[in-house]
Amino acid sequence: MTSTPVWLEHPSSLLHETGPHPEQPARITAIEHELAARDWLGFERMTSPAIDRAVLTAVHPEAYVASIERVCATGGGFLDADTVVSPQSFEAALHAAGGAVRMVDLLLDGEAPRAFSAHRPPGHHAQTSRAMGFCLFNNVAVAAQYALDRRGLDRVMIVDWDVHHGNGTNDIFHASDRVLFVSIHQSPLYPGTGPAGDVGSGEGRGFTVNLPVPPGAGDRLFCSLVDQVVAPLARSFSPQLMLISAGYDAHRDDPLAECELTDDGFAAMARSLRRTSEALDAPLGCVLEGGYALGALARSVAATLAALNEPLPAPEPDDGGDAPLIVRYARERLAQSWPALA
Numbered sequence: 122m123t124s125t126p127v128w129l130e131h132p133s134s135l136l137h138e139t140g141p142h143p144e145q146p147a148r149i150t151a152i153e154h155e156l157a158a159r160d161w162l163g164f165e166r167m168t169s170p171a172i173d174r175a176v177l178t179a180v181h182p183e184a185y186v187a188s189i190e191r192v193c194a195t196g197g198g199f200l201d202a203d204t205v206v207s208p209q210s211f212e213a214a215l216h217a218a219g220g221a222v223r224m225v226d227l228l229l230d231g232e233a234p235r236a237f238s239a240h241r242p243p244g245h246h247a248q249t250s251r252a253m254g255f256c257l258f259n260n261v262a263v264a265a266q267y268a269l270d271r272r273g274l275d276r277v278m279i280v281d282w283d284v285h286h287g288n289g290t291n292d293i294f295h296a297s298d299r300v301l302f303v304s305i306h307q308s309p310l311y312p313g314t315g316p317a318g319d320v321g322s323g324e325g326r327g328f329t330v331n332l333p334v335p336p337g338a339g340d341r342l343f344c345s346l347v348d349q350v351v352a353p354l355a356r357s358f359s360p361q362l363m364l365i366s367a368g369y370d371a372h373r374d375d376p377l378a379e380c381e382l383t384d385d386g387f388a389a390m391a392r393s394l395r396r397t398s399e400a401l402d403a404p405l406g407c408v409l410e411g412g413y414a415l416g417a418l419a420r421s422v423a424a425t426l427a428a429l430n431e432p433l434p435a436p437e438p439d440d441g442g443d444a445p446l447i448v449r450y451a452r453e454r455l456a457q458s459w460p461a462l463a
């Protein structure tokens with residue numbers, strides 16, 4: 122087992138052209154510029170392969186994949202009001218999903234203890250047969266499905282801290298008890314899904330955990346939810362792999378939402394999830410989602426990488442009695458399915 126964490130990237134991320142749009146190639150350039158100035162924070166850079174089509178179609182039907190390929194091959198265009206593709210977007214999307222899948226292999230093969238897959242387009246809004254919200258293929262969902270189908274895992278946890286609800290991921294694993302999906306997101310906000318009452322269905326009931334927060338939530342509420350809800354859920358579920366849908370649009374500088382997080386807030390969440398993953402002996406990987414204030418995005422990704430690679434400080438003593446009301450209500454509500462949260 123090597124101790125060097127890995128950064129996965131591919132130049133095609135810069136070729137997915139969206140015109141005047143918040144989800145733009147400059148997002149990747151800004152991140153790379155920040156990380157280069159900081160010597161990549163000790164991460165080893167790797168180039169992501171395109172995804173094996175059979176792995177992709179475990180989540181997205183071939184007809185849907187072919188439709189995206191066709192629209193790109195014929196010049197591109199709008200797939201919905203927010204989601205646009207250019208001729209090379211299909212290639213970019215294949216590498217975005219491929220990076221997430223390669224990351225799973227590196228983590229499960231012990232070749233990296235932690236990793237970050239950083240590509241465009243993002244993925245968490247993509248449904249099995251529908252592109253939406255700047256997303257074409259659901260990268261994190263494809264990676265989780267791969268871990269189950271091809272790597273023989275039984276339990277994968279996905280923590281989505283993007284400020285928008287990860288509706289695609291939510292729906293793809295809605296009826297599964299093998300993927301615990303936990304989303305912290307601003308409500309009300311696009312795409313309008315993810316109420317606390319959406320807890321999954323069938324065998325998956327209880328394995329979808331939605332934690333909507335109001336505008337202005339800030340570092341304290343996000344971090345309290347991670348420490349006092351997400352971490353105990355992880356200890357109860359005991360995942361063999363933890364994936365973070367790492368969006369940075371909850372940042373106070375972000376133009377698309379109002380959650381007011383700081384760079385330090387993202388670092389604190391990353392540290393907490395890393396601590397949890399290490400305690401559970403489950404490797405931890407991040408998949409880039411949103412984040413549209415270029416400076417804030419770049420700094421917060423760097424803060425995440427630092428948190429994932431620097432020595433962990435001693436945990437803060439948790440007095441437990443001072444949790445925000447939203448956290449206390451969430452724990453009470455979830456205790457029905459997860460007694461450890463009582």
Ligand SMILES: [Zn+2]
Pocket residue numbers: 283284285368370410411412
């Ligand atoms: Zn978002």
